[in-house]
Amino acid sequence: MTEQTVTITLPKRGATLMVLQKYGVYIAIIVLLLYNLVFTPNFFQIGNFRTQFVQMVPVLIVALGMALVIGTEGIDLSVGGVMALAAAVIPLYIGYGLIPVVIIAVVVGGLVGVINGSLVAFVGVQPIVATLSLMVAGRGIALLIANEQLKSVIDPNLLAIGRGSVLGVPYSVIIAVVLVLIIALLVNRTTFGKQLIAIGGSRRAAELSGLPVKRILLLVYLLSAVLASIAGIIGTARLGASVPSTLGNLIELSAITAVVVGGTPLTGGQVKVAGTVAGALLLQFISATLNQHNVPDAFSQITQAVIILFAVYIQRGRAAVR
C-alpha cells in the first residue's frame, strides 16, 4: 500500500474562496466603515457608535448561543420565543428585586432549553423541528403569562441595565462583552467547549472516543436558551416594558446570519466567537447604513436575505451541506 496524500493543493479559485470564508466578514466591515466615512455624515461619532452597539446587544447575545448550537451541527429556532418568555415573567416578579427576577427569567427560559435539548439528544428529533415547536409554544406561553398585554416595567435597577452606563459605556454593552469573553473561554479553554466542537466535527468519532454526547447536546441547548433569556431581559430593560408579542421576533434569523457570516459553518465542527461578534456587528452596520441613508426597512430585510444566502453559499465549499 502506498501513502495516500491527504493534503490537497487548492486551485486559485479555491484560495480566493478560502480568504472570503475566513476574512470575508472583516473585509465587509472595513469596506462598510470606509463607505460610511466618506458618504454618511455624522456616522463616525461616539454617540452613533454607542447607539449601534446598544442596538446589536440582543442579537449578539442570542448569536453566541446559536454559535454553540450550530457548532454541534444543530440549530435553535426557539430563541425568539425564549426571549418573549423571559420578558413575560419580569413584570410578575419585579417586586422581589432585580436579582431574583433575573434568576427566575433565566430559569424559565432555561427550561425551554432543557426541553429542546432533551428532544434533540435523547429522543432524536431533528433540531429544526424540536426547536420549531418551542418557537411557537414559547411565544404563546409568554403571551398567556402576560395576558397578551404590554406591561411597562419601572424598576430603576432593571431600567439601568437597558439605559445606564458607566464611564460612557452602556451596561448592556458591558454585559455583552462579558458574555462574549465567557463564551470564548468556554469554547477555547474548557473540556466542554472542545467536546461540543468534536461532536459537531464527527459525532461518530466523538461517540467512539467515549464522549458523553447526549449530555453535551443537552447542555448546549440549555446554554442557548439561557443566553436568549438574558437577551430578553436586556431587551425588556431597554424598552422599559415587557412586550412578549414582538420582542425577539425573527431574531433567530439575524442570529443565524451573524453566526454563518462570521465563518461558523452550518455543518458544525467549528465555533467562531470572534467571527460571530463581527457578524453581528456587520448586520448592525448594514442596517444602520441603510437606515441613515433612508433606505426603507423593506430593503434592509432583502439585503439581509441576500447576505445570508451569499454567506451560506460560500461556506458551502467547506463541507457537504445537507
Add this chain to the structure above:
Amino acid sequence: MPTESPTTGVRDGATAPALEARLVTKRFAGVTALDSVDFAVQPGESLALMGENGAGKSTLIKVLTGVYQPDDGELRLGGAPVKFARPLDAQRGGVSTIYQEVNLIPLMSVAQNIFLGREPRNRFGLIDFPRMYADARGLLEVYGIAVDVRRPLRSLALGIQQMVALARSVSINARIVIMDEPTSSLEAREVETLFSVVSLLREQGIAIVYVSHRMDEIYRVAERAVVLRDGKVVHVGDLADLPRVELISLMLGRSVEKVQRGGATAFGGAHSSSAPAVLVADDLSRKHQIDGIDIEIRPGEVVGLGGLLGSGRSETLKALAGVMQLDRGVVKINGKTVRSGSVPAAIRAGIVMLPEDRKAEGIVPGLSVRDNIVLAALPRLSRAGFSSRRNQDAVVEVFMKRLHIKASSPDQIVSELSGGNQQKVMIARWLAMSPKVLLLDEPTRGIDVGAKAEVQALIDELAREGLAIVLVSSEVEEVVEGSARVIVLREGSIETELDGDEVNEDQLLAALAGTTDPTGARGADR
C-alpha cells in the same frame, strides 16, 4: 466442498465478451488503484472477482458501473467501445449492480420499486396499478418468489429485497449483473434462492460478476475467477483448477510453498505471556454477525484475529469495545463485568479500540493534532472543567515524540497529516487513557511502508510494556509475525486457534480456507 463447473454459459471466443475492460488504469491522488487491468466476462458466464482489502476490486466495479471513469484503457460492451460518464449510462448499457445494501426505496412497495420511473400508465396518463402489480408478480414469479407486491419493501427480508432489486435491473434489460457481496446479510435459505436465480439469469445469457469473500459460495456459483492484488490482475483461470488454499494465497500474495517466518514486518517476534488473563470474553453473539465468540487475552500478549473480510473480525472488536450491542455474551476485565454496548463503560474499564475507518470514525478531521490526541483524555487533563493547556501540552509532547508524529506543530489540522501520522495520532489518543487492552482494527491500512514499520514496532513495544493487544489485519504476515496467538474466525464463529509454532502462514491460510492445514495435522482446537 465440491467444485463442479456449471454446465450453462458460453465461454468460447465465438461471441464477444458481454463486458470487457482493456488495460484499465485508475489513479487517485498519485496512488494507482488499478494498474492496466484486463477483465472480461462472457454472456451467460459467472465470473468471480476476488481480492482482499485494497486490491482494487471495488475500484474496478466502480469503473465498470460508471461511478469512476478510467484514466487509461477502455471499456467494451458486447465488443463495442463504450464510455460510462455516470452510473445511469452503465445501467442504460445493461450493466447493473446488486449491492449488499439494497439500493431501493424502503418505504415504497415492491411493485413501485420495480417500476419506479417507468410505471405502466392507462389512457389517462395515470399509473395503472392493477397492471403494475400483475407485471411485478409475473416478474418475481420467474424467480420463484411469491410475495405481496403491494407491501412496502422494508417489510420484507433482505434476501427478497435483493431479488426485487435484481428483478428491477433484469426487467430494465440488464445484460451484465454485478453482485457485490450479495449474501453477506442473508439467511442460508435466502442464499439458496439467490443461487437458483443466478442460474436462471445465466440461462437467459446474462453475465454475472460475483464478488464475495465466502469461499464456499465462490466455488458453487462461479466457474472462473479473476484475482486482483495491489491493483493488478494476478490470476485468471478456472476455479476447478484452483484449490482453495491456492486461491487465498493468490489473494494475499503469499506463496504456499515458500513461507518464511520473520523479516517481512517490523515486529520483533511474538509475545506470549503467562500472566492471568486481563480480558475474558464469553459467548459474544449478535445475529448475522458473530456467534459464540470466546476470547481470553493476557497482559503483554498480542493476539491476532485472523479471518477474511466478513468473517466477523471487526465485529468482534466492536463487541469488545462496547460499540456494538450484543444479543448475548459478557466481557470481563480482571474478573469484573463490563457493561455491554457502552463505549464509555468499555473505556473506563480500560478497553479502547482503533477503528478500521480512520477517516469516518477515528479522527475529527477539522480539529488540530493536539485536540485529536487529547479528545478522549480531556476530562483527565482538566481541572474543574477547564482544559489545562499545560497538561495537554505535556501529554501531546510525550506522544508526538514517542510515536514520532510528524506535524508542523500540535496546532496543525489533523486532516493535513499523512495517513500514517493520523493513525499515530489515534494511537496516541488511546495511549493517553493508559488502557489495559488495545484493540487494533487494520492499524496499518492505507499508510506508507515507513510508517507501517513504525506502527508495527510500536505495537511490539506496547506489548512488551504489558499492554494486552488484539490485532486485526488483512495482511497475513502482519498477523503471523505480530501475534503470539491467532484466533481464526470464519463466518462469525471461531474456526480454530493457532498457538506457538502453529502461528505460521501455512496454517493460517489453511484455517482461513476452512480446510485442514497442508501438513495434514488439524489446527489446535480450543
Add this chain to the structure above:
Amino acid sequence: MSVIETSAGPTTDSQVRRERFAGVLQGYGAAIVLVILVVVGSVSFPTFFSLNNFTNIATQSSFPLIVAVGMTFVILTGGIDLSVGSVFALGGVLAAYGSSLGVWGALLLPLLVCGAIGLLQGLLVAYAKMAPFIVTLAGLLAVRGLVLAITAGGSNTPLVKDATFSAIGQGGVFGIHWTVIVAIAAVAVGTVVLTRTRGGQAIFAVGGSESASTFMGLPVARVKLTVYIVSGLCAGLAGALNASYSSSGVPTVGVGLELSAISAVVIGGTLLVGGRGSLVGTLAGVLLLSVIQNMINQVGSLSSSVQSVVSGVFLAIVVVIQTVLSRTQRL
C-alpha cells in the same frame, strides 16, 4: 444508508402487528384525534355542532390548507419551505394590485411571481445544493421585504377592485365558499398527482432515499425544483384567495403561517424526513388545528395565544410520537 439492523426484515408476527399498528397510527392519527375532538366539542359547546360553525371552520381552514398542500409536496421530498407565510402575503398584495386589470390579472400576477419565487428557491436547493431550511429562511425575509417594499413599508393596503375576483373569495355554492372548493380541489388534484402519476412517485422516491433515486435514474434535481415551485404557487394562490375573501391585500398577513402549515403536515402523518405521507392526512391536520382554534374561541374566556401554545405543544408531542413510531416501524 442505514445500518444492517434497521434494514432487516421483521422476524415475528407480533413484530409485524406492532409495526402495522404504528403505521396506521402514523397515517390516520390526526383523523382519529379530529373525530374525538369534534365529538368532545359537540358535547361541550352548544354552539359547536352547527352547520354555521362547520362552514365557518371550513372557510377558515381553506387558506392554510392550500398552503399546506404545497408544503406537503416539499416535505415529502425531505425538504422544508419556511417562506410560505411571506409568499402568502405577497400573493394577496399582488392579487389586490392585479385586480385593477380584472379577474385574470388578480389571479395570474400572484401566481406568476410566487411561482417564480418558488423556482428561485428550488434552483438554490436542487442545483446549488444549499440547505432548504436556510434558503427558504432567507426567502421568508426577502419576500416579506418585497411585500413591504411594494406597500410603502406596509402602510399601504391595496384594495380589491374587481367584482368577479371578490366573488371568488366571498361567494359560493350551496353555502360552501369557493375557497373551500378550491382547497378541496387542491387536495384532490394533489392526491392524484402524488399517488397516480410517475412524477408523484418520484417525489416519494426522492424523499425515501435520495441516493437510491439517483441510482435508479430519477431526475432528482428536477423533482426538488418542482416541489418548491408547487409550494410557491400554492402559497401565492392561497394569498390571492385570502385577498379576495377580505377584499384587500394586507401586507402583514401570514406571519407564522409556515409554522402552522408545517405543523399541520406533520400532524397529518407526513414524515419530516420525507418519503411518506398524504394530502388527506394534511387535510386532517389542518382541520384539527382549526377545530382546536374554534374550540378555544368557543370557550371565549381563553385568549388567542392559547392557540399557539396548543399547536406548539401539539407539534412537539406529535414529533416525539412520530420519532418513536418510526423507530417501531424501523423506518
